[in-house]
Amino acid sequence: xxxxxxxxxxxxxxxxxxxxxxxxxxEHSEALRRSLRLPFPILCDTERRVVRQWDIYNPRERxxxxxxxxxxxxxxxxxxxxxxxxxxRRVPAAEIIRLxxxxxxxxxxxxxxxxxxxxxxxxxxxxxxxx
Amino acid sequence: xxxxxxxxxxxxxxxxxxxxxxxxxxxxxxxxxxxxxxFYRGHW
Numbered sequence: 001x002x003x004x005x006x007x008x009x010x011x012x013x014x015x016x017x018x019x020x021x022x023x024x025x026x027e028h029s030e031a032l033r034r035s036l037r038l039p040f041p042i043l044c045d046t047e048r049r050v051v052r053q054w055d056i057y058n059p060r061e062r063x064x065x066x067x068x069x070x071x072x073x074x075x076x077x078x079x080x081x082x083x084x085x086x087x088x089r090r091v092p093a094a095e096i097i098r099l100x101x102x103x104x105x106x107x108x109x110x111x112x113x114x115x116x117x118x119x120x121x122x123x124x125x126x127x128x129x130x131x
Numbered sequence: 132x133x134x135x136x137x138x139x140x141x142x143x144x145x146x147x148x149x150x151x152x153x154x155x156x157x158x159x160x161x162x163x164x165x166x167x168x169x170f171y172r173g174h175w
Contacts, residue, residue: 030151069135077144
């Protein structure tokens with residue numbers, strides 16, 4: 001999420017915004033938002049309703065938590081991009097910004113899977129391990 | 132159990148409280164432009 005904080009201005013300039021979601025209680029999410037100085041809202045799915053609807057619920061860890069995932073949704077609520085719980089889950093914010101630009105311009109949805117380049121893949125693995 | 136939305140699909144709307152306990156609806160957040168929805172594991 002710190003990656004998205006660093007790129008937030010560029011993301012706003014591209015016409016997008018960030019919304020984070022976890023199953024944590026509001027007071028814990030607010031503490032995290034303040035400590036990481038996140039400029040975007042954190043939604044609190046304490047009942048695990050939305051994570052179940054989106055099938056990214058992991059019931060086996062810590063009493064049931066969200067799998068890490070990134071979705072880009074355009075103004076018509078159409079999904080533009082999604083990555084769930086794989087190495088690709090650490091999609092660089094810069095790549096998302098590029099996709100936000102096309103979504104904000106109203107370009108038609110391209111059914112293209114994101115395949116990270118080797119350098120990005122390595123960075124993704126490093127980011128994941130250093131969390 | 133639901134399913135992970137696929138590219139091109141219209142996602143289901145939802146409403147959740149934010150960390151200040153204010154209700155937030157996906158469709159309202161989208162009225163200002165595309166949204167990057169980040170699900171994360173959480174700390175507690």
